[in-house]
Amino acid sequence: MRSVGITITITMALCLLAQAVPALAKEPGWGRVYTSSGKVAVRENPSEGALQVRVLKAGQKVRVDFEENGWAAVFDPAETVRSEMRAHGYVRLAELRAGARVEPAPRSARAEGAEAGASDKKKEPRKAPEPAKAQESKQPKDSKAFGEIRVADRKLVVRAARDKDSAFKRLLQPGQKVRVDFQEDGFYAVFAPEEKFRDLSRAWGYGRDKYLVLEKDYAGEPQPEPAAPAAKDKDAPREPSAKSAQKQKRDAGAGDAVGYAVVDRHTDSQRPLAPVVLRVRIDAPTPPAVDALRKIMREIWKSERRKNEDLQLEVLLPGMDQDGLAYGVARFHDDGRIKEFWWRDVVLRSKR
Amino acid sequence: MYQWPMRFFNPLRNHIFVAALLALILAPLPAFAQQKIGFVNPQRVVNETRLGQTAKADLARYVQEKDRAAKDSAAQLAGLRKEAEAPGLSAQDRARREDLLHRKSAQHEQLLAENLRDVKAEEGKLLQYVMRRAESALEDLGRKGGYAIIFTDPAAVGYVDKATVDLTDRLVRELDGRGK
Numbered sequence: 001m002r003s004v005g006i007t008i009t010i011t012m013a014l015c016l017l018a019q020a021v022p023a024l025a026k027e028p029g030w031g032r033v034y035t036s037s038g039k040v041a042v043r044e045n046p047s048e049g050a051l052q053v054r055v056l057k058a059g060q061k062v063r064v065d066f067e068e069n070g071w072a073a074v075f076d077p078a079e080t081v082r083s084e085m086r087a088h089g090y091v092r093l094a095e096l097r098a099g100a101r102v103e104p105a106p107r108s109a110r111a112e113g114a115e116a117g118a119s120d121k122k123k124e125p126r127k128a129p130e131p132a133k134a135q136e137s138k139q140p141k142d143s144k145a146f147g148e149i150r151v152a153d154r155k156l157v158v159r160a161a162r163d164k165d166s167a168f169k170r171l172l173q174p175g176q177k178v179r180v181d182f183q184e185d186g187f188y189a190v191f192a193p194e195e196k197f198r199d200l201s202r203a204w205g206y207g208r209d210k211y212l213v214l215e216k217d218y219a220g221e222p223q224p225e226p227a228a229p230a231a232k233d234k235d236a237p238r239e240p241s242a243k244s245a246q247k248q249k250r251d252a253g254a255g256d257a258v259g260y261a262v263v264d265r266h267t268d269s270q271r272p273l274a275p276v277v278l279r280v281r282i283d284a285p286t287p288p289a290v291d292a293l294r295k296i297m298r299e300i301w302k303s304e305r306r307k308n309e310d311l312q313l314e315v316l317l318p319g320m321d322q323d324g325l326a327y328g329v330a331r332f333h334d335d336g337r338i339k340e341f342w343w344r345d346v347v348l349r350s351k352r
Numbered sequence: 353m354y355q356w357p358m359r360f361f362n363p364l365r366n367h368i369f370v371a372a373l374l375a376l377i378l379a380p381l382p383a384f385a386q387q388k389i390g391f392v393n394p395q396r397v398v399n400e401t402r403l404g405q406t407a408k409a410d411l412a413r414y415v416q417e418k419d420r421a422a423k424d425s426a427a428q429l430a431g432l433r434k435e436a437e438a439p440g441l442s443a444q445d446r447a448r449r450e451d452l453l454h455r456k457s458a459q460h461e462q463l464l465a466e467n468l469r470d471v472k473a474e475e476g477k478l479l480q481y482v483m484r485r486a487e488s489a490l491e492d493l494g495r496k497g498g499y500a501i502i503f504t505d506p507a508a509v510g511y512v513d514k515a516t517v518d519l520t521d522r523l524v525r526e527l528d529g530r531g532k
Contacts, residue, residue: 049420
């Protein structure tokens with residue numbers, strides 16, 4: 001446990017503004033870049049009911065990846081780190097593709113240099129790809145060509161069930177081809193590429209769908225996997241360390257940094273499955289806007305989470321009782337997406 | 353026969369005596385006044401103060417967040433049910449899907465139960481927070497008004513004369529005044 005009073009500087013989430021920064025000096029080698037043709041809602045999580053965190057305007061470019069169940073994560077076009085943690089949010093692919101222009105991602109890191117700067121010039125309308133065909137391709141009647149061939153974009157564990165805690169079956173190497181089908185709960189059933197029978201009993205096991213990419217989207221190299229102490233599972237998403245994230249954010253918007261101090265970390269001994277509750281006090285003279293608070297909390301969660309613990313984060317503002325009600329509370333998915341988030345204006349009213 | 357000396361019936365002395373007697377009789381009245389009993393309805397404090405209304409808005413937001421998670425889970429469950437009931441599945445495949453469906457169904461039920469529990473807990477926290485803030489205002493009110501006891505549990509009070517005993521309106525004004 002880190003002692004109370006250790007203050008780590010993080011940045012407020014103004015990645016939104018980074019879109020305006022012409023930082024496309026180097027074309028990242030992943031995802032697809034879409035140019036939105038109209039207003040498209042970006043949501044906090046891949047769900048219609050999730051909070052709308054922004055709206056893409058006509059002509060706005062975004063990088064899209066992590067397609068799943070008709071949803072995809074959107075990023076700054078200049079984003080170099082392929083991590084959902086860095087996503088602005090999620091869009092419905094159908095919405096984004098309606099009339100959108102798409103620019104293909106470069107196939108390899110070597111091609112990056114050649115394509116750097118060129119992507120902006122590719123203005124010819126192209127037919128939008130249909131990456132969500134994974135689900136549509138279930139063809140139970142045709143046992144000779146079921147599912148589709150995909151490639152592991154990193155070392156990926158195949159497990160006995162659609163559960164990251166289930167038994168290990170085998171390890172896929174980056175670039176290894178497999179046949180996939182039965183996409184459910186974020187997992188594909190993984191088969192040998194030459195498998196002819198669409199029968200789950202013949203599957204090797206289950207692998208996270210987001211790391212099984214179409215062959216044409218595979219960049220030819222494993223995705224960067226920065227040291228992440230929390231990554232117990234090999235197939236868990238790898239995130240940049242807090243330090244590097246900090247640095248990048250500082251570069252993006254120095255002066256928007258928000259410090260915080262850990263006030264308390266505790267678990268409810270009466271409830272073995274209860275989350276670990278981490279309370280921090282942020283150095284914000286005024287309560288951050290909701291979107292900014294979400295980003296701040298995600299950054300803190302990334303920095304403070306240990307191993308695979310279920311960490312609930314509670315944020316106090318200056319002057320608030322450290323044992324009293326927190327202002328912001330968030331729970332997270334394993335991959336860093338916010339599962340639940342709420343805040344209490346009542347604590348602000350009585351602070352006055 | 354003994355007669356009261358006339359001096360006792362002196363009109364002036366007589367007035368003094370009556371005044372003293374009255375003083376003796378009326379002396380306990382201020383003490384009774386200090387033993388006034390009051391009542392505050394906490395539900396009205398929550399409903400009618402700005403602090404309480406803010407807490408209610410916070411709770412509504414929390415419930416909405418929980419509902420969103422429940423809807424997502426229900427949608428996943430519906431999808432699995434549809435897949436499990438799809439025609440043309442082999443017996444083995446169907447059994448696997450049904451097993452998946454049962455597990456998801458159990459998870460969904462657990463989620464709903466947890467949501468209910470969490471919402472109640474949050475409601476309790478917010479109500480407690482508002483009432484704690486109201487406590488100091490209540491103390492001031494009691495001290496200034498000479499109330500020895502102020503009840504806040506409606507269940508403990510059978511009848512309340514709103515005109516004289518119910519202090520809720522005054523507390524609401526006091527709390528809103530502090531919040532300005």
